[in-house]
Amino acid sequence: MIRVGIFGDTGMVGQQIEKVLNHHGRSGIVFRQNSKRQEGRLEDCDVVFLATRDPESMAFAPRVMEAGKKAIDISGAFRLPKKTFEAWYHLEHRAPGLLKEAVYGMPALYRDEIAGARLVANPGCYPTSVILALRPLQGLVQGQATVVATSGNSGARREVEADSNEVTYNYGRRHKHVPEMELYSRFEVNFTPIVLRSVFAGINTNIRIELVDDLKALSEAEAEARLREAIEAAYGAEDLVETVEDSEEVQWGTRNVAGTHRLLIKLGVDEGFAYLCSMEDNLGKGAASQAVENMNLMQGLPRLYGIGGAYRTV
Numbered sequence: 231m232i233r234v235g236i237f238g239d240t241g242m243v244g245q246q247i248e249k250v251l252n253h254h255g256r257s258g259i260v261f262r263q264n265s266k267r268q269e270g271r272l273e274d275c276d277v278v279f280l281a282t283r284d285p286e287s288m289a290f291a292p293r294v295m296e297a298g299k300k301a302i303d304i305s306g307a308f309r310l311p312k313k314t315f316e317a318w319y320h321l322e323h324r325a326p327g328l329l330k331e332a333v334y335g336m337p338a339l340y341r342d343e344i345a346g347a348r349l350v351a352n353p354g355c356y357p358t359s360v361i362l363a364l365r366p367l368q369g370l371v372q373g374q375a376t377v378v379a380t381s382g383n384s385g386a387r388r389e390v391e392a393d394s395n396e397v398t399y400n401y402g403r404r405h406k407h408v409p410e411m412e413l414y415s416r417f418e419v420n421f422t423p424i425v426l427r428s429v430f431a432g433i434n435t436n437i438r439i440e441l442v443d444d445l446k447a448l449s450e451a452e453a454e455a456r457l458r459e460a461i462e463a464a465y466g467a468e469d470l471v472e473t474v475e476d477s478e479e480v481q482w483g484t485r486n487v488a489g490t491h492r493l494l495i496k497l498g499v500d501e502g503f504a505y506l507c508s509m510e511d512n513l514g515k516g517a518a519s520q521a522v523e524n525m526n527l528m529q530g531l532p533r534l535y536g537i538g539g540a541y542r543t544v
Contacts, residue, residue: 232529235261235270235278235299237290242384243304244281246518253539254522256531275299277525288324291349295328300528301349302521308332308351309410318406334414335524337533338362338469344527352524355381355516356423357410359435362471363495363508364415366464370457371439371504374418377411379435381512382484383427395427431513432484437506441499450499457497457504468533470515470543473497487511491519491534491541514541 234251238244239262251257261270261278272278278294280287280303287305294301306319312326323329333347334340336358344350353361356379364375383390400406401422411419417439445453458473465471470492474482482496487509496507510516519541526535534543 232257232525232531233260233274233276234258234525235263235272235275235294236281237263237278237286238281238304240264240266241281243513243517243521244279246513247279247281247521250518250522250537250540254536256536257525272297272299277302277528279521279525280304284319284321285324288321291328292325295348300347302335302352302524302528303332303349304352304517304521306351306354306406306410308349309334309353310413314409314413318409335520336361336414337520337523337527338465338471339365339414341527341533344524345530347528350524350528352517352521353414354407354410355433355510355512356405356407356421356435357414358516358520359433359493359508359510360411360419360421360437361415362465362493363435363437363461363506364417364439366460367439367457367504368416370442370445370460371417372442373440374420375415375437375439377419377421377435377437378424379421379433380424380426380429381433382429382431383425384431384513390430391427393428397425397427398422399425429484431511432488433508433510433512433516434484435506435508437504437508439504439506441502441504445499446502453504454497454499457499461495461497470534471495482507482509484509487515489514489542491515491523491537491543511541 260274277300284305284307287303287307332349333343335350335352493510498505
């Protein structure tokens with residue numbers, strides 16, 4: 231039995247982590263702490279989730295490490311080098327000594343490193359959708375990727391609004407997730423996020439990036455096939471990253487990923503550019519279920535153990 235602690239257990243992601251753990255079968259929560267109360271003892275934990283904001287995570291992570299426990303941080307505090315973090319998050323890093331040992335918690339890319347880690351930095355929801363789509367395309371596309379992504383309102387708060395209300399913010403190269411996308415996708419990115427205030431969950435990320443000259447010389451169908459092959463070759467069955475195609479029977483959208491641990495990618499080619507549509511559940515694969523997948527690896531369990539009860543894996 232894995233003894234689990236959660237800092238920030240009453241927040242949106244903290245609650246989703248507990249939802250997954252309730253179906254896990256080989257874990258139990260023995261410690262909780264939020265702004266109003268603490269239950270249990272940190273010393274009794276094997277692994278601790280920091281479902282907290284950046285400042286709190288920088289304060290709690292050293293405490294967890296000093297207690298000899300493993301930590302999975304949901305904030306952006308340990309995803310980037312110190313100078314990059316401070317420049318983009320406008321915060322002084324309070325635990326720089328932990329940055330060198332923090333492992334980026336994307337099992338599709340860093341499974342072995344996560345398994346041996348004490349501190350894992352769980353990826354952001356927008357970056358997960360961008361990185362998993364772009365990373366396999368090295369040598370096939372070039373230049374800066376233009377990214378426009380919509381997200382359900384649960385990325386920021388619980389309530390949805392009754393009336394349609396789409397809010398664009400931090401467009402261009404202003405959003406704090408831009409350096410995370412660039413570091414792990416290995417492409418330069420400009421990014422426009424759009425929050426759908428009347429929608430609860432689901433990310434629909436759309437990426438436009440230029441093909442390399444060799445692919446431009448092919449037919450659009452041939453170039454598209456090369457991109458699809460590269461993505462499919464990059465991921466295994468446990469990664470739950472799949473390419474899909476629209477048809478008369480189905481047009482793939484966020485309804486196909488909401489409540490799942492899957493990431494679906496539609497792609498096309500037009501006039502020398504690749505177009506990728508990457509879709510996921512922002513609370514699942516973009517946050518809580520990916521965090522539990524990291525816990526499984528850190529504790530020697532199969533990656534997807536216990537996740538399917540809360541977030542579908544098929």
